[in-house]
Amino acid sequence: MTPVTITDSARAPGRGPVIGTNALADPPAMVTVEYMSDAHSSPRSGNALVLGGGGPVGIAWMTGLVIGLREAGIDLSLADRFVGTSAGAVVGSVLAAGADPARLANPLPPDGPGFEVDGELMMAIFAELAAPGVDPATARRRAGERALAAPVGEPAVHVARMQNLVGLTDWPDRDLRMAAIDITTGELQVWTSADAATLPEALASSTCVPGVFPPIPVQGHHYVDGGLRSPVNADLAAGAELVVILEPLAHLFSRIPADRELGGATEISVIPDARAVAAFGPDVFSPAAVAPAYEAGLRQATDAAPRLKDLWPSR
Numbered sequence: 001m002t003p004v005t006i007t008d009s010a011r012a013p014g015r016g017p018v019i020g021t022n023a024l025a026d027p028p029a030m031v032t033v034e035y036m037s038d039a040h041s042s043p044r045s046g047n048a049l050v051l052g053g054g055g056p057v058g059i060a061w062m063t064g065l066v067i068g069l070r071e072a073g074i075d076l077s078l079a080d081r082f083v084g085t086s087a088g089a090v091v092g093s094v095l096a097a098g099a100d101p102a103r104l105a106n107p108l109p110p111d112g113p114g115f116e117v118d119g120e121l122m123m124a125i126f127a128e129l130a131a132p133g134v135d136p137a138t139a140r141r142r143a144g145e146r147a148l149a150a151p152v153g154e155p156a157v158h159v160a161r162m163q164n165l166v167g168l169t170d171w172p173d174r175d176l177r178m179a180a181i182d183i184t185t186g187e188l189q190v191w192t193s194a195d196a197a198t199l200p201e202a203l204a205s206s207t208c209v210p211g212v213f214p215p216i217p218v219q220g221h222h223y224v225d226g227g228l229r230s231p232v233n234a235d236l237a238a239g240a241e242l243v244v245i246l247e248p249l250a251h252l253f254s255r256i257p258a259d260r261e262l263g264g265a266t267e268i269s270v271i272p273d274a275r276a277v278a279a280f281g282p283d284v285f286s287p288a289a290v291a292p293a294y295e296a297g298l299r300q301a302t303d304a305a306p307r308l309k310d311l312w313p314s315r
Contacts, residue, residue: 007072046080047244047313048237048265051088052275053227054248055209057293058087059107061276062246064297064306066091066101070307076244078313083176084237085226087248089178089206090166091127093199100146104165105294108287113161115212117285120183121150122211129228137186139227147210155204158213163200171199179226179233182207183215188229190236195222203226212285227253234259236269244313249284253276266311270304272296 036278051062060247066076076155077095084092094101128143129136163169171193178191191202197218205216206221231253237243243265250271272280276296281289 002255016083021288029053030306033204034307036247046240047242047251048083048240049057049076049079049092050083050237050243051092051246052232052247052249053086053088053225054223055087056107057280057284057286057289058116058248059090059104059298060294061248061280061292062088062091062295063101063102063104063107063262064244065270065301066095066191067105067256068298068301069305069308070101072301072309073314074305074308074312075313075315078315079244081177081237081240083177083179084206085179085233088232089164089203089226093166093168093172093203094238096174096176097168099167102169106121106290107165108290109165110117112124112164115153117212117283118152122209125139125150125211136229139186139285141183141186143210143228144186144222144224146249147208148183148215149242150211150214152212152214155214158208158222159200160172161205162203162207166199166203168199177236178202178206178210178238179229180216181226181228182221182223184221188226188233189223206262222277228260230256235261237265238263240265243267243301244308244312247271268308270300270310273300276300 069076072085076100082092082096094104125143125146129139131139180189182189191197201216201218206226208216208224215224231249232245233248234245235258238261243262247269279292280295
């Protein structure tokens with residue numbers, strides 16, 4: 001097992017305690033477990049699993065973690081609440097439904113509908129998010145409008161793609177929340193079983209990377225990837241006593257201030273270590289990186305399990 005140092009320096013910017021390596025530094029895997037200040041916090045109960053975005057490569061890494069932790073006696077499907085953003089919505093749906101996560105080990109099946117990633121188009125759309133002097137909601141709305149005009153196929157194809165990937169048509173009878181962005185307003189849309197979107201539609205919208213997939217229509221509005229707001233949207237877990245965050249793209253994207261608004265919860269983040277980041281490579285849609293990412297998740301589960309076993313519930 002990788003040596004573990006207990007130190008506050010293990011925290012990546014904007015994060016609580018982490019399991020993994022800050023990709024911007026060289027030390028071995030670190031973990032620190034601390035309690036966030038509960039000043040002004042509201043009553044808390046239960047536990048929440050937050051799953052961040054990361055494309056097919058991120059799905060594979062989180063799946064490896066989930067399976068590796070389950071083999072070590074830690075079942076993440078026992079969460080009281082699941083919060084999923086993009087790739088995390090896919091993994092969260094399967095866990096919340098009690099389905100076999102192994103079906104996600106290869107999220108790019110060769111017999112599935114194909115898609116192309118136009119890097120220039122995607123970067124042009126994402127450039128709207130960095131426009132100077134523009135408030136975040138307006139920037140997201142502009143990015144969504146450009147995504148709506150992009151020639152990237154039919155929404156129904158992506159909805160079917162997500163349904164086939166998770167093997168589900170109905171919302172599970174659990175507290176499952178998926179983050180998407182309403183491009184009409186630029187604001188966050190949190191899908192639950194009580195909303196108008198079917199499970200496949202909610203999944204398709206949360207995973208709709210602008211410029212790669214078409215915005216998903218639901219009752220007259222169009223929706224895109226919730227990662228445009230935050231890579232994890234961890235504030236949707238507020239109210240839980242324990243929050244565990246799996247964050248595939250921690251080495252690339254910073255959290256937003258709202259992600260720290262957890263109301264005094266204990267937070268543990270699992271992020272890719274240096275070897276996992278190398279396995280991911282530069283393209284989260286790369287088929288060649290899927291298997292290495294899955295293996296990296298399995299490996300990191302060995303380090304994460306001892307840190308979680310005394311905090312996570314058991315059957």
